[in-house]
Amino acid sequence: MTDHHPTPDFRFRVDATDGQARTGAITMPRGVVRTPAFMPVGTAATVKAMYADQVRELGADIVLGNTYHLMLRPGAERMARLGGLHHFMRWDGPILTDSGGFQVMSLSALRKLDADGVTFRSHIDGTAHRMSPERSIEIQGLLGSDIQMQLDECVRLPAPPEAIEKAMRLSLRWAERCRTAFGEQPGKAMFGIVQGGDVPDLRVASARALVDLDLKGYAIGGLAVGEPQAVMLAMIETVEPHLPAHKPRYLMGVGTPDDLLRSVERGVDMFDCVMPTRAGRHGLAYTRHGRINLRNARHAEDTRPLDEASACPAARDYSRAYLHHLVRSDEILGMMLLTWNNLAYYQDLMAGMRAAIREGRFLTFAAETRAGWERAEA
Numbered sequence: 617m618t619d620h621h622p623t624p625d626f627r628f629r630v631d632a633t634d635g636q637a638r639t640g641a642i643t644m645p646r647g648v649v650r651t652p653a654f655m656p657v658g659t660a661a662t663v664k665a666m667y668a669d670q671v672r673e674l675g676a677d678i679v680l681g682n683t684y685h686l687m688l689r690p691g692a693e694r695m696a697r698l699g700g701l702h703h704f705m706r707w708d709g710p711i712l713t714d715s716g717g718f719q720v721m722s723l724s725a726l727r728k729l730d731a732d733g734v735t736f737r738s739h740i741d742g743t744a745h746r747m748s749p750e751r752s753i754e755i756q757g758l759l760g761s762d763i764q765m766q767l768d769e770c771v772r773l774p775a776p777p778e779a780i781e782k783a784m785r786l787s788l789r790w791a792e793r794c795r796t797a798f799g800e801q802p803g804k805a806m807f808g809i810v811q812g813g814d815v816p817d818l819r820v821a822s823a824r825a826l827v828d829l830d831l832k833g834y835a836i837g838g839l840a841v842g843e844p845q846a847v848m849l850a851m852i853e854t855v856e857p858h859l860p861a862h863k864p865r866y867l868m869g870v871g872t873p874d875d876l877l878r879s880v881e882r883g884v885d886m887f888d889c890v891m892p893t894r895a896g897r898h899g900l901a902y903t904r905h906g907r908i909n910l911r912n913a914r915h916a917e918d919t920r921p922l923d924e925a926s927a928c929p930a931a932r933d934y935s936r937a938y939l940h941h942l943v944r945s946d947e948i949l950g951m952m953l954l955t956w957n958n959l960a961y962y963q964d965l966m967a968g969m970r971a972a973i974r975e976g977r978f979l980t981f982a983a984e985t986r987a988g989w990e991r992a993e994a
């Protein structure tokens with residue numbers, strides 16, 4: 617395995633491939649991101665219910681910050697005065713921030729979109745805000761983000777092709793404006809976001825236009841927005857041949873463990889999703905035996921841990937009976953342990969994929985992993 621060290625600039629290297637699947641690393645001044653990579657979501661400057669050190673220890677190299685939440689609270693200029701997001705939350709590795717566009721459209725109130733950006737009211741206190749491509753990049757810079765996302769317009773599916781095309785073309789114009797606003801920041805990157813809904817021709821047009829901007833990485837956005845998994849996978853297959861093989865591909869907002877296997881198989885390098893953390897807070901455990909709902913009465917006297925073979929204490933040292941009790945009692949420790957378990961499982965899955973790709977056995981690994989989920993618990 618090629619060992620990777622932080623570098624003064626932003627570099628991506630593919631170390632091995634197996635079919636369309638790739639494994640390698642992004643090296644940046646703040647650290648190395650082994651790919652395929654899963655980014656825990658740290659919405660309000662915290663990966664909910666986790667210490668930053670725990671997130672690092674379970675194998676995460678990079679976390680995601682949400683621009684929409686942080687610009688509203690504590691505020692971008694305030695965050696800069698406080699030393700930036702890394703210092704604030706004590707995460708010394710790379711941070712990727714989204715642009716805020718998706719959350720403005722899904723969380724804010726009274727939002728109005730125009731050619732220059734979006735005007736909206738905060739879901740927290742109703743104050744009015746304006747987000748332009750330039751302001752989004754400025755905010756991400758003030759936060760200290762290492763990988764910044766362009767502002768784009770993401771449409772929910774199903775949607776009329778005209779609406780999808782309009783949003784995709786607006787997103788391309790915003791990509792150029794973000795590229796200009798970002799300028800040259802050695803060691804940092806700005807990624808474009810391929811849009812185009814579930815319309816292959818629009819997806820290809822979006823990808824080709826973004827590649828002409830010669831960006832450092834490319835996200836595939838506007839998926840996992842209500843479409844069937846088959847449609848999501850078809851869009852990845854449509855876009856992949858048009859993205860440069862030597863730059864990272866990031867699938868936004870995805871996904872379940874099965875989504876991750878099938879997307880890595882199709883050439884995706886990076887992921888973020890609230891699934892492991894949100895599910896953990898709701899009593900759901902992701903394990904190599906499949907998903908387990910600890911609220912279910914069948915666990916009330918089950919003395920087994922979630923996974924005795926796991927290196928994660930939350931999976932190995934606590935009985936299901938205890939986790940069931942904590943979940944039924946709405947105890948904070950229940951959320952903490954299940955979040956810890958779930959993030960550890962997701963990182964173990966990514967590490968397993970990286971090793972399998974290096975050893976040319978990815979499809980076997982994927983099949984064995986799925987079989988483990990199906991096997992009725994011993």
Ligand SMILES: CNc1nc2cc(C(=O)NN)ccc2[nH]1
Pocket residue numbers: 717718768769770809836837838839840841868869870
């Ligand atoms: C949970 N599904 C899901 N889809 C997403 C798409 C985007 C996007 O296109 N941003 N520009 C962001 C977050 C997402 N989360």
